[in-house]
Amino acid sequence: MTETKSTAPVRVIEETSAYWRVVARMDASPSLCVVVFESANPDFYLAHFDLTGKTGNIMTAVGASGLPILMDTFVRLTKSPVVSIAKIRGCVRGVSSEFVLACDMRFASRENTRLGQPEVGVGLHPGGGGTERLPHLVGRGRALEIVLGANDFDGDTAELYGYVNRALPDAELDSFVDALARRIASFDRGAIAAAKNLVNQVSLPSADRLLDAFTSFGNTLTWPEAQQRIQALLDRGLQREVDFETWWPAVLDTLLE
Amino acid sequence: MTETKSTAPVRVIEETSAYWRVVARMDASPSLCVVVFESANPDFYLAHFDLTGKTGNIMTAVGASGLPILMDTFVRLTKSPVVSIAKIRGCVRGVSSEFVLACDMRFASRENTRLGQPEVGVGLHPGGGGTERLPHLVGRGRALEIVLGANDFDGDTAELYGYVNRALPDAELDSFVDALARRIASFDRGAIAAAKNLVNQVSLPSADRLLDAFTSFGNTLTWPEAQQRIQALLDRGLQREVDFETWWPAVLDTLLE
Amino acid sequence: MTETKSTAPVRVIEETSAYWRVVARMDASPSLCVVVFESANPDFYLAHFDLTGKTGNIMTAVGASGLPILMDTFVRLTKSPVVSIAKIRGCVRGVSSEFVLACDMRFASRENTRLGQPEVGVGLHPGGGGTERLPHLVGRGRALEIVLGANDFDGDTAELYGYVNRALPDAELDSFVDALARRIASFDRGAIAAAKNLVNQVSLPSADRLLDAFTSFGNTLTWPEAQQRIQALLDRGLQREVDFETWWPAVLDTLLE
Numbered sequence: 095m096t097e098t099k100s101t102a103p104v105r106v107i108e109e110t111s112a113y114w115r116v117v118a119r120m121d122a123s124p125s126l127c128v129v130v131f132e133s134a135n136p137d138f139y140l141a142h143f144d145l146t147g148k149t150g151n152i153m154t155a156v157g158a159s160g161l162p163i164l165m166d167t168f169v170r171l172t173k174s175p176v177v178s179i180a181k182i183r184g185c186v187r188g189v190s191s192e193f194v195l196a197c198d199m200r201f202a203s204r205e206n207t208r209l210g211q212p213e214v215g216v217g218l219h220p221g222g223g224g225t226e227r228l229p230h231l232v233g234r235g236r237a238l239e240i241v242l243g244a245n246d247f248d249g250d251t252a253e254l255y256g257y258v259n260r261a262l263p264d265a266e267l268d269s270f271v272d273a274l275a276r277r278i279a280s281f282d283r284g285a286i287a288a289a290k291n292l293v294n295q296v297s298l299p300s301a302d303r304l305l306d307a308f309t310s311f312g313n314t315l316t317w318p319e320a321q322q323r324i325q326a327l328l329d330r331g332l333q334r335e336v337d338f339e340t341w342w343p344a345v346l347d348t349l350l351e
Numbered sequence: 352m353t354e355t356k357s358t359a360p361v362r363v364i365e366e367t368s369a370y371w372r373v374v375a376r377m378d379a380s381p382s383l384c385v386v387v388f389e390s391a392n393p394d395f396y397l398a399h400f401d402l403t404g405k406t407g408n409i410m411t412a413v414g415a416s417g418l419p420i421l422m423d424t425f426v427r428l429t430k431s432p433v434v435s436i437a438k439i440r441g442c443v444r445g446v447s448s449e450f451v452l453a454c455d456m457r458f459a460s461r462e463n464t465r466l467g468q469p470e471v472g473v474g475l476h477p478g479g480g481g482t483e484r485l486p487h488l489v490g491r492g493r494a495l496e497i498v499l500g501a502n503d504f505d506g507d508t509a510e511l512y513g514y515v516n517r518a519l520p521d522a523e524l525d526s527f528v529d530a531l532a533r534r535i536a537s538f539d540r541g542a543i544a545a546a547k548n549l550v551n552q553v554s555l556p557s558a559d560r561l562l563d564a565f566t567s568f569g570n571t572l573t574w575p576e577a578q579q580r581i582q583a584l585l586d587r588g589l590q591r592e593v594d595f596e597t598w599w600p601a602v603l604d605t606l607l608e
Numbered sequence: 609m610t611e612t613k614s615t616a617p618v619r620v621i622e623e624t625s626a627y628w629r630v631v632a633r634m635d636a637s638p639s640l641c642v643v644v645f646e647s648a649n650p651d652f653y654l655a656h657f658d659l660t661g662k663t664g665n666i667m668t669a670v671g672a673s674g675l676p677i678l679m680d681t682f683v684r685l686t687k688s689p690v691v692s693i694a695k696i697r698g699c700v701r702g703v704s705s706e707f708v709l710a711c712d713m714r715f716a717s718r719e720n721t722r723l724g725q726p727e728v729g730v731g732l733h734p735g736g737g738g739t740e741r742l743p744h745l746v747g748r749g750r751a752l753e754i755v756l757g758a759n760d761f762d763g764d765t766a767e768l769y770g771y772v773n774r775a776l777p778d779a780e781l782d783s784f785v786d787a788l789a790r791r792i793a794s795f796d797r798g799a800i801a802a803a804k805n806l807v808n809q810v811s812l813p814s815a816d817r818l819l820d821a822f823t824s825f826g827n828t829l830t831w832p833e834a835q836q837r838i839q840a841l842l843d844r845g846l847q848r849e850v851d852f853e854t855w856w857p858a859v860l861d862t863l864l865e
Contacts, residue, residue, distance in 0.1 A: 235714055347791040
């Protein structure tokens with residue numbers, strides 16, 4: 095019932111095969127009801143997009159649905175009959191934030207959560223559904239603050255905004271999520287799938303909107319302004335120094351000084 | 352201005368004539384501005400769907416709009432020029448939760464509220480608008496937690512999620528709702544109706560979506576898995592023992608053990 | 609980066625030239641990234657619609673988009689590549705509430721905020737986007753409470769409801785908003801504009817809906833019931849006495865007694 099993902103501190107999302115394999119396994123299992131995504135490293139939940147240019151096939155590969163592989167994977171996660179729960183500790187930024195936004199539910203450590211969409215501070219913008227899923231969850235004003243402010247959000251603020259379902263004291267997070275996951279897993283798979291499908295009908299963004307964001311994100315990667323900011327971040331230690339990787343959004347407003 | 356509904360503990364919604372009569376009276380009154388729905392029994396606000404099979408005409412009767420009678424009633428409540436306020440104390444589950452979701456506003460006792468959609472834990476799913484109205488109110492993640500977790504929500508959590516407008520200390524609930532209802536009732540009925548209509552244009556689910564959920568709910572009632580869970584609940588005392596009726600969602604994850 | 613607007617206590621919105629000029633200047637500046645709207649008077653942020661009949665050209669003038677000038681201005685504000693932040697202290701009611709709802713973000717003084725849509729209590733209804741923008745931000749139930757209850761909301765409740773992004777202690781409001789505005793202003797203008805445009809695609813109301821509300825508002829202004837309530841408010845001191853202007857929504861439920 096539980097998928098554990100180990101994430102080394104400075105490891106980044108170079109390609110989507112890890113995501114893709116998990117979702118493919120989810121859909122292939124006839125008895126699986128619930129998947130909980132957690133990290134073996136309490137400081138880093140899942141890494142952001144690779145900014146060194148080693149993006150592998152992430153911008154070009156196409157999934158079974160005909161959509162780009164990253165979108166295809168996230169969309170399949172949202173439509174899967176299997177329920178996905180993100181149990182969040184540590185840093186969850188950029189495409190990782192978009193991964194948890196594609197999960198069915200999000201529960202965060204009150205003391206240990208750094209959740210955000212820092213792309214705009216790097217001269218880019220979210221391209222994996224953040225700009226499409228956040229407004230429905232938190233409203234336009236808070237979505238614009240998250241996306242344009244490019245800051246980290248702690249557990250309490252993420253809960254207040256509806257970015258996560260709720261923040262729990264770190265010591266209670268595991269037992270809460272475990273009880274909820276086991277509870278749902280005890281229910282009838284057909285009833286779960288039918289209910290989730292009905293909610294999806296009135297709450298998922300359209301593929302058109304997701305594609306627009308993905309295509310526009312691809313463009314921003316080529317902008318000189320973005321390249322300059324990315325280089326400044328790499329020079330300061332991004333994807334190389336664990337300490338900097340922990341708090342780098344804090345320097346985004348002085349990046350070019 | 353105030354409609355008081357008395358609900359015996361283990362009485363269930365067998366047919367919709369009570370609902371229907373109230374809404375018909377609301378629409379027929381040329382001077383009525385506000386209706387407050389409260390329960391004379393502080394432990395039970397309104398009962399869930401009858402699970403003994405005595406569903407009367409609820410799945411087959413058709414209302415004035417051509418929609419099934421339950422949907423027709425809830426939809427008329429949302430579109431009525433009369434403002435509806437649910438003042439919530441005690442257990443409010445399943446179709447009762449969907450009734451308060453069809454009301455214009457919801458205020459809950461902070462200490463004494465057990466609000467939820469337990470259908471999925473019974474092998475069914477919400478069929479009276481819960482899956483359509485909750486995502487707009489609380490966002491997709493919290494809607495899926497409410498619907499798939501099939502748990503009770505207390506006043507504080509319901510307020511945090513936006514499931515209710517706000518939770519108030521039980522001792523202040525009556526005076527707060529009374530003041531708000533009398534305030535609105537002092538305003539011009541034409542201005543109220545015009546304003547509610549404008550809000551409705553951007554916030555009500557479509558009849559297509561509501562019909563899909565209702566039809567799918569009818570199907571789940573025939574599923575053997577649902578029948579098995581329903582029988583287990585009836586064996587344990589559902590709709591028979593007041594004590595069990597108070598906390599039965601707590602056993603849903605061990606129902607078939 | 610910061611626009612300061614001084615608003616005399618009993619000064620009201622007679623015409624939209626002030627709004628219009630600011631938005632025109634925003635769009636004309638090739639380097640401007642962020643505008644913060646604040647009031648030099650801590651008791652009044654911005655005034656409500658003129659109720660003495662001196663509405664100037666506000667109901668008849670047409671903006672560059674072909675929409676009525678007030679709508680045109682608010683719509684341009686939402687679609688501008690420049691980011692708008694409302695820093696709220698004091699009274700913000702009616703069309704002023706609709707102005708801050710058209711801003712990209714809203715931050716309010718916890719101790720000193722009186723935010724609301726009192727129109728229905730005057731026999732009118734919001735006509736500048738309130739009924740269209742609030743349901744997306746706060747959900748249908750809370751939107752109906754705000755619009756039909758016609759009451760003031762303090763900082764804490766506005767934050768709980770999502771009416772504002774967050775409420776901050778008054779002593780921290782300036783430094784918080786200043787830091788956020790300077791942070792965003794340090795980012796690339798193209799990235800900001802692209803990200804805001806993506807969020808807008810899934811969060812802005814349609815022009816059709818906004819026009820319906822504006823047209824209906826124009827009708828309510830001619831209703832005898834509204835004229836009677838407006839006269840009663842003017843007799844009591846509206847737009848004339850600073851003290852009454854501070855708390856007038858409190859008397860709306862006894863206006864005709």
